[in-house]
Amino acid sequence: MSGYEPTEFALELRAHMEDWSTGACRRPPMWAHWTEGIHPEYRELARDVQVADEVELHKYAAHLLSSQAFALNLFLPFREGVRRALSERVGNLLGTRLRVEKVRFEWVPPGALLGELEGNRPEEDEPATAVDVVLWSRLEDGRRAVVLVEVKLSEDGFTNCNGQHSRANRRRDVCDSARLFFSDPGSCYLRRPKGKQRDRRYWEIFAASQGSVLEAFPGASLDGPCPFGGHAQQPMRNLAIARGLEQGGTVDIAWFLLCAHDGNPDVRGHWEAWKEILPDAEEAPFLPATAVIEAGETEGHEAWATWMRERYRLGGAR
Numbered sequence: 586m587s588g589y590e591p592t593e594f595a596l597e598l599r600a601h602m603e604d605w606s607t608g609a610c611r612r613p614p615m616w617a618h619w620t621e622g623i624h625p626e627y628r629e630l631a632r633d634v635q636v637a638d639e640v641e642l643h644k645y646a647a648h649l650l651s652s653q654a655f656a657l658n659l660f661l662p663f664r665e666g667v668r669r670a671l672s673e674r675v676g677n678l679l680g681t682r683l684r685v686e687k688v689r690f691e692w693v694p695p696g697a698l699l700g701e702l703e704g705n706r707p708e709e710d711e712p713a714t715a716v717d718v719v720l721w722s723r724l725e726d727g728r729r730a731v732v733l734v735e736v737k738l739s740e741d742g743f744t745n746c747n748g749q750h751s752r753a754n755r756r757r758d759v760c761d762s763a764r765l766f767f768s769d770p771g772s773c774y775l776r777r778p779k780g781k782q783r784d785r786r787y788w789e790i791f792a793a794s795q796g797s798v799l800e801a802f803p804g805a806s807l808d809g810p811c812p813f814g815g816h817a818q819q820p821m822r823n824l825a826i827a828r829g830l831e832q833g834g835t836v837d838i839a840w841f842l843l844c845a846h847d848g849n850p851d852v853r854g855h856w857e858a859w860k861e862i863l864p865d866a867e868e869a870p871f872l873p874a875t876a877v878i879e880a881g882e883t884e885g886h887e888a889w890a891t892w893m894r895e896r897y898r899l900g901g902a903r
Contacts, residue, residue, distance in 0.1 A: 619651075674872070716733045724837070
């Protein structure tokens, strides 16, 4: 759940899930405990992962439409099991051959990477950009790689920028003008929000990657507000993590992709808009949820695959 007003797709999916969960979900649309929303075979693993990966449970993790539960349900079979089919699916999407070595959930990068945190782990009052699923991988030639995955279920888009509405923001003129922002990204309020001791590094990372922030987003219009005030904010932060991991030498190559419910038309529309402002559309690959399910089915998880299709109203039966 993300706080967005429910769309027609979200309402239809919720109605389907309430019918599907009749008799099991005692207080629709909430489970009694968040793990009841996880496939029965992987509930114990989900509890272990929450501890091992330091997963901060979302407020609505027990909701029928929880994207956090959706991400866990999609990728838990690959946490400890065979990942050959998943590697092939992801590699084909990215146009390369890779081997997924580790699957991690709700990963927050070291604080110095984005500069969002004072230390390496977020304190209670420190919002941090977390990656829903991280696929630590190796390319065929042995180079280190990582695939950062944003997972969406019923949301109609991505998280917007809070800085533009902050009472401490003295440069709202920069929020209102893309031309002003791109001429001086350092004037953006996000560079140093009130009370922070460390500069956030989004714009530094993109300038180092492409020569300037404008060259990193050549498709952005200069005639409207800052392009990162709306739905491009969340993808921008995730892409900054990918580029920062490359620049810091953690990996040799990184990708950021969206994995969403195949039938969600709303989030796909915003993803297409995000793709348009990038230097290359290939920087924004899309992985349908059914592709992950098919990969698991290939590895022998037939019962899980059937459950996933029935619960989430996903087609693609082979």
